[in-house]
Amino acid sequence: MNSLNDVDYGTPKRASTETVTLEIDGVSVTVPKGTSVMRASTEAGINVPKLCATDTLEAFGSCRVCLVEIEGRKGYPASCTTPAENGMKVKTQTPKLADIRRGMLELYISDHPLDCLTCPTNGNCELQDVAGLVGLREVRYGYKGENHLEMKKDESNPYFTYDPSKCIVCNRCVRACEETQGTFALTIDGRGFESRVAAGQNEAFMESECVSCGACVQACPTATLTEKSVIRIGQAEHSVITTCAYCGVGCGFKAEMKGSEVVRMVPWKDGQANHGHSCVKGRFAWGYATHKDRMLKPMIRKKITDPWQEVSWEEAISYAASEFRRIQQQHGRDSIGGITSSRCTNEETYLVQKLVRAAFGNNNVDTCARVCHSPTGYGLKQTLGESAGTQTFDSVMKSDVIMVIGANPAAAHPVFASQMKRRLRQGAKLIVVDPRTTEMVKGAHYEADYHLKLKPGTNVAVISALAHVIVTEGLVNEAFVAERCEAQSFSDWKAFVSGPENSPEAMADITGVPADILRGAARMYAAGGNAAIYYGLGVTEHAQGSTMVMGIANLAMATGNIGREGVGVNPLRGQNNVQGSCDMGSFPHELPGYRHISDTATRSEFEARWGVTLNSEPGLRIPNMFDAALDGSFKGLYCQGEDIVQSDPNTQHVAEALSSMECIVVQDLFLNETAKYAHVFLPGSSFLEKDGTFTNAERRISRVRKVMPAKAGYSDWEITQLLSNALGYPMHYAHPSEIMDEIASLTPTFHGVSFGKIERMGSIQWPCNEAAPDGTPIMHVDEFVRGKGKFVITKYVPSTEKVTQRFPLILTTGRILSQYNVGAQTRRTDNVQWHSEDRLEIHPHDAEERGIRQDDWVGIESRSGQTVLRATITENVQPGVVYTTFHFPESGANVITTDNSDWATNCPEYKVTAVQVMPVTQSSEWQREYQRFNRQQLELAKLETTDQ
Numbered sequence: 001m002n003s004l005n006d007v008d009y010g011t012p013k014r015a016s017t018e019t020v021t022l023e024i025d026g027v028s029v030t031v032p033k034g035t036s037v038m039r040a041s042t043e044a045g046i047n048v049p050k051l052c053a054t055d056t057l058e059a060f061g062s063c064r065v066c067l068v069e070i071e072g073r074k075g076y077p078a079s080c081t082t083p084a085e086n087g088m089k090v091k092t093q094t095p096k097l098a099d100i101r102r103g104m105l106e107l108y109i110s111d112h113p114l115d116c117l118t119c120p121t122n123g124n125c126e127l128q129d130v131a132g133l134v135g136l137r138e139v140r141y142g143y144k145g146e147n148h149l150e151m152k153k154d155e156s157n158p159y160f161t162y163d164p165s166k167c168i169v170c171n172r173c174v175r176a177c178e179e180t181q182g183t184f185a186l187t188i189d190g191r192g193f194e195s196r197v198a199a200g201q202n203e204a205f206m207e208s209e210c211v212s213c214g215a216c217v218q219a220c221p222t223a224t225l226t227e228k229s230v231i232r233i234g235q236a237e238h239s240v241i242t243t244c245a246y247c248g249v250g251c252g253f254k255a256e257m258k259g260s261e262v263v264r265m266v267p268w269k270d271g272q273a274n275h276g277h278s279c280v281k282g283r284f285a286w287g288y289a290t291h292k293d294r295m296l297k298p299m300i301r302k303k304i305t306d307p308w309q310e311v312s313w314e315e316a317i318s319y320a321a322s323e324f325r326r327i328q329q330q331h332g333r334d335s336i337g338g339i340t341s342s343r344c345t346n347e348e349t350y351l352v353q354k355l356v357r358a359a360f361g362n363n364n365v366d367t368c369a370r371v372c373h374s375p376t377g378y379g380l381k382q383t384l385g386e387s388a389g390t391q392t393f394d395s396v397m398k399s400d401v402i403m404v405i406g407a408n409p410a411a412a413h414p415v416f417a418s419q420m421k422r423r424l425r426q427g428a429k430l431i432v433v434d435p436r437t438t439e440m441v442k443g444a445h446y447e448a449d450y451h452l453k454l455k456p457g458t459n460v461a462v463i464s465a466l467a468h469v470i471v472t473e474g475l476v477n478e479a480f481v482a483e484r485c486e487a488q489s490f491s492d493w494k495a496f497v498s499g500p501e502n503s504p505e506a507m508a509d510i511t512g513v514p515a516d517i518l519r520g521a522a523r524m525y526a527a528g529g530n531a532a533i534y535y536g537l538g539v540t541e542h543a544q545g546s547t548m549v550m551g552i553a554n555l556a557m558a559t560g561n562i563g564r565e566g567v568g569v570n571p572l573r574g575q576n577n578v579q580g581s582c583d584m585g586s587f588p589h590e591l592p593g594y595r596h597i598s599d600t601a602t603r604s605e606f607e608a609r610w611g612v613t614l615n616s617e618p619g620l621r622i623p624n625m626f627d628a629a630l631d632g633s634f635k636g637l638y639c640q641g642e643d644i645v646q647s648d649p650n651t652q653h654v655a656e657a658l659s660s661m662e663c664i665v666v667q668d669l670f671l672n673e674t675a676k677y678a679h680v681f682l683p684g685s686s687f688l689e690k691d692g693t694f695t696n697a698e699r700r701i702s703r704v705r706k707v708m709p710a711k712a713g714y715s716d717w718e719i720t721q722l723l724s725n726a727l728g729y730p731m732h733y734a735h736p737s738e739i740m741d742e743i744a745s746l747t748p749t750f751h752g753v754s755f756g757k758i759e760r761m762g763s764i765q766w767p768c769n770e771a772a773p774d775g776t777p778i779m780h781v782d783e784f785v786r787g788k789g790k791f792v793i794t795k796y797v798p799s800t801e802k803v804t805q806r807f808p809l810i811l812t813t814g815r816i817l818s819q820y821n822v823g824a825q826t827r828r829t830d831n832v833q834w835h836s837e838d839r840l841e842i843h844p845h846d847a848e849e850r851g852i853r854q855d856d857w858v859g860i861e862s863r864s865g866q867t868v869l870r871a872t873i874t875e876n877v878q879p880g881v882v883y884t885t886f887h888f889p890e891s892g893a894n895v896i897t898t899d900n901s902d903w904a905t906n907c908p909e910y911k912v913t914a915v916q917v918m919p920v921t922q923s924s925e926w927q928r929e930y931q932r933f934n935r936q937q938l939e940l941a942k943l944e945t946t947d948q
């Protein structure tokens with residue numbers, strides 16, 4: 001069903017610059033060529049009844065209620081499938097048309113329950129509307145004939161129901177699943193009167209391949225597919241446009257509300273990142289915001305073995321401030337620091353780094369991007385001059401070759417994956433570089449032309465071998481390189497990659513990728529037309545993460561695949577605001593806009609504005625904070641919206657570091673794993689409870705709007721402000737828009753950004769300034785941000801994490817669709833029905849060798865620690881490689897990951913851990929200790945939580 005107040009134009013907008021002019025009911029209308037008569041009518045304010053048409057899907061022409069008369073044409077053409085033509089004269093309302101339409105409606109209604117008054121979509125049902133519009137007053141066929149009124153509902157999906165008795169077989173859901181989502185889970189089963197919508201092989205939705213994206217529910221014009229929240233609460237009465245708080249796609253949503261209660265989240269049709277599509281997380285998994293586990297009272301305690309004490313906001317803030325000042329007096333100015341969150345808004349993140357630099361007086365601020373995309377920032381800055389992706393998501397629709405490296409967008413960036421799959425179905429070529437056979441390798445109506453199934457940890461060897469083929473086979477775009485890139489760096493790089501040691505043949509043993517496959521992929525990337533690279537944490541979370549990012553940029557520059565639509569280098573950012581948290585100066589060495597803290601001119605600008613003297617030395621990164629804590633020189637931490645105990649590698653080391661500190665202030669929605677080591681707990685606010693902006697993976701800044709009051713009294717930015725004031729550094733923002741104004745005035749790439757402009761434009765892609773007042777969809781168009789593009793030599797250095805007889809397998813980690821990051825949000829929703837535990841994926845050979853059967857408990861031991869998970873035996877992983885996710889704290893995935901990290905940025909090497917796997921009968925020692933500690937901490941907080 002359409003969202004509140006949305007006009008449905010019936011068929012999609014056409015982009016043609018050529019226009020046609022026609023007359024509809026005496027009104028002259030001009031529309032782009034290819035526009036349907038239906039859309040032209042709606043644009044002219046003339047409402048033609050329709051049932052099977054909707055403007056998010058191509059016309060299908062099955063319901064026949066949209067018939068019109070066209071002068072000079074026989075019969076009654078369907079307006080949805082008839083293109084508007086110059087000089088056409090159309091009548092949409094005649095007695096004959098009214099007659100036909102009433103007749104059609106009569107047929108539909110005779111097989112439809114007449115329970116409108118008690119139907120959950122009463123008031124928002126297109127069938128009801130059309131019946132009203134055509135003036136249906138009687139149903140001559142009666143309701144006694146053959147019908148489907150007794151058909152059973154499918155309630156299997158936790159978020160929506162399927163009531164076949166209400167289905168009018170308009171096919172909108174089937175088309176939505178195909179065209180919009182690309183899953184092809186639905187079909188029309190049976191013929192003629194017997195036909196009905198079926199999921200999978202005529203099974204329950206939950207048993208089928210449905211991924212619960214909600215597109216079919218959105219498309220359904222009747223109550224057949226209905227959100228359970230609408231059934232429970234009723235129709236919404238107002239709506240607010242906001243941005244999803246889950247992944248880096250940054251989908252726009254309409255929060256449909258009843259007072260301050262969310263009725264449903266509907267993907268916003270005008271959302272420039274998602275164009276009206278969504279995934280199961282943003283669409284349905286928002287219940288965590290009102291979950292009973294939300295912590296709503298500030299709490300303090302002296303030691304982590306003391307019971308928590310609920311206190312007033314005032315007391316909690318003043319305790320935190322006095323502790324921080326005490327620690328600084330005893331242990332020095334640099335003994336405390338802060339961690340910003342990629343889940344918080346730009347404005348909140350900016351305030352935390354400002355608090356650290358201005359009120360703490362040091363640069364000990366870091367962010368969770370440290371553990372995901374910090375190599376992207378470093379690598380792209382070195383080569384291209386800007387630490388961000390180069391394209392819009394829509395750019396993929398102009399790609400001829402798509403290379404996906406170390407990413408599984410179908411799981412982690414689902415709405416973008418749907419768009420990419422649409423392009424693949426149109427015929428674009430696909431190269432996947434991934435140790436696993438993910439959904440990106442093969443799916444409905446697409447298959448990778450090349451799958452480079454490399455051994456984990458050998459990315460750089462692969463990228464150098466790809467470059468070798470491009471250089472030695474004359475596939476370099478010489479004109480582009482000569483005009484746009486540094487000549488010396490290119491010739492050095494060329495000489496390096498052409499070396500025989502970088503040939504695919506020489507590298508095959510190291511990478512495990514057969515030379516012919518690698519050569520084929522290189523030729524396709526270089527010579528296949530517009531080629532775009534999309535990459536994820538499978539690139540960055542390695543000891544050579546930054547090297548690989550630079551290798552990717554080298555490849556794009558060498559082939560001229562940068563600076564226009566359809567090409568580019570595209571990091572797929574994990575969390576909703578990873579891009580923003582980096583932009584906002586969350587790193588210890590960079591002020592907002594990626595300007596080095598040692599730069600006197602930049603520092604002076606901030607000093608003048610903030611009224612303080614800034615330290616010119618970079619502060620501590622997160623891993624350095626832990627080391628310093630263990631050395632006794634780092635004693636206090638302000639951690640906003642981030643669960644470092646669960647998300648950072650080598651959990652025991654993190655826990656030990658935190659246990660040695662004197663004041664940890666955690667600001668979060670839940671008593672997360674880090675909060676169990678905290679001394680002050682400040683209740684955070686969800687994205688529904690605050691105003692601000694998020695910046696997605698395409699540098700798109702979108703508004704987050706408050707739809708309900710902050711449950712604990714304050715939005716996160718207000719809490720930071722209170723803390724700053726208590727520390728004696730005044731902050732007096734009345735609204736986040738004022739914070740953005742300050743960011744804009746101090747950051748050249750944001751000079752033109754304001755809440756007012758975002759309001760007018762819907763969203764803005766930075767850089768947005770004097771040179772680009774409406775933002776910058778594609779970067780590096782005429783020249784690179786750094787001037788000339790710089791090639792960097794990418795020598796492959798094997799990871800020090802080696803397989804041995806004791807640890808013969810490589811463990812790599814990743815995400816799945818239904819869960820998000822540490823799972824604190826998604827675990828508190830019905831998404832657990834898809835994934836209720838982390839599993840270890842193991843190849844049948846490795847399983848058999850060890851006597852492991854499907855679902856057995858297995859112990860996974862690395863040089864860092866041991867944990868126990870259940871096994872899933874699958875050929876999706878190659879022999880020698882095992883895989884797991886990290887969404888549940890008790891899984892302890894990070895108990896086994898090591899301290900190894902990227903040489904340039906310290907991003908952990910999550911993707912390569914040498915392990916042994918053996919069948920076991922009981923949980924690991926760490927897990928037993930975790931359970932004991934967890935129980936103790938919950939008791940100290942007087943909590944019973946479902947989260948364990």
Ligand code: SF4
Pocket residue numbers: 173176177181183184185186199209210211212213214215216217
């Ligand atoms: S929810 Fe999405 S995946 Fe599932 S059937 Fe509907 S459109 Fe297809």
Ligand code: SF4
Pocket residue numbers: 166167168169170171172173174197219220221222224225
């Ligand atoms: S379920 Fe809804 S969208 Fe699908 S065919 Fe039936 S009425 Fe149309």
Ligand code: SF4
Pocket residue numbers: 244245246247248249250251274277278279280281282283413414415416
């Ligand atoms: S794709 Fe990402 S941003 Fe969009 S709805 Fe899903 S989780 Fe939210």
Ligand code: FES
Pocket residue numbers: 049050051052053060061062063064065066067078079080081
């Ligand atoms: S809306 Fe045109 S045929 Fe159904």
